Amino acid sequence: MAMARRAVEGGSNAPQSRLAPAERREQIIEAASRVIAQNGFWGFAVRQVADECGLTEPAVIYHFKNKVGLLIAVLEHRDREDMTIFAHTLGVEAEDVWNGMVDFGIRELCAALVARNAAQPEMVRLYTVLQGESLNDHHPAYQYFQQREERVLDNMTRAAERDGIENPRREALAALSMMDGIQVRWLREPDAVDLVAEWNAYADSRWPRRD
Structure with a gap:
């Protein structure tokens, strides 16, 4: 499970991204708030949020299941x-x-x-x-x-x-x-x-x- 999670969060970014789950969720929510405010729901991509956090798309989805789940969490x-x-x-x-x-x-x-x-x-x-x-x-x-x-x-x-x-x-x-x-x-x-x-x-x- 730990290895899978490290893979999801990316190789080079892993050392800086060892956050507790609650902290990670908050980081993603803050980034998503900025991205959605600029682009709306239809215009934003999970990739944009992942890039802001130094993560992969699977890492974001891991915490929120999908794009809609991320929106509601925000x-x-x-x-x-x-x-x-x-x-x-x-x-x-x-x-x-x-x-x-x-x-x-x-x-x-x-x-x-x-x-x-x-x-x-x-x-x-x-x-x-x-x-x-x-x-x-x-x-x-x-x-x-x-x-x-x-x-x-x-x-x-x-x-x-x-x-x-x-x-x-x-x-x-x-x-x-x-x-x-x-x-x-x-x-x-x-x-x-x-x-x-x-x-x-x-x-x-x-x-x-x-x-």
Whole structure:
């Protein structure tokens, strides 16, 4: 088994690539995140990810079974990281946010989302590219994005309900749509568009502060 694994990971690269399985998976996921963000799911090849890690294609497949498995691993990894940081920003437990146990308003919730996204443009690009691709129900991430959007909308709806907003679901959908739109402009012109400032301007016009 050890010999087979060394063969999979390549001859000249073997000495530098003796990582524990969890570390190897994380290295591959980080590389795949960058490659998919640039090329989308349909445009990236496992070979590109392998080259970034100094591995062979079989070494990548060994950890994720196939290209679809790698894509889902990237998305799930990012969700876990984002949820942890997002929850910390709000001063709550990540599990509570995941389960929809929110105790904050929609402005607070959205501000935390935007702040997190502003700190990781490449990851926002990754999700934006894949979200567009996965409008096709044959895309391997179609179900993932359907469920993810529903979860985000549910949390935003509960936050709007807490604020006493009339028709909270509609408010949540409008806020999410605006957020997606501003993020696309920001990704296209990062030097001209300040994501946080643009979002705050929208929030001020939509939900005036009551000081």
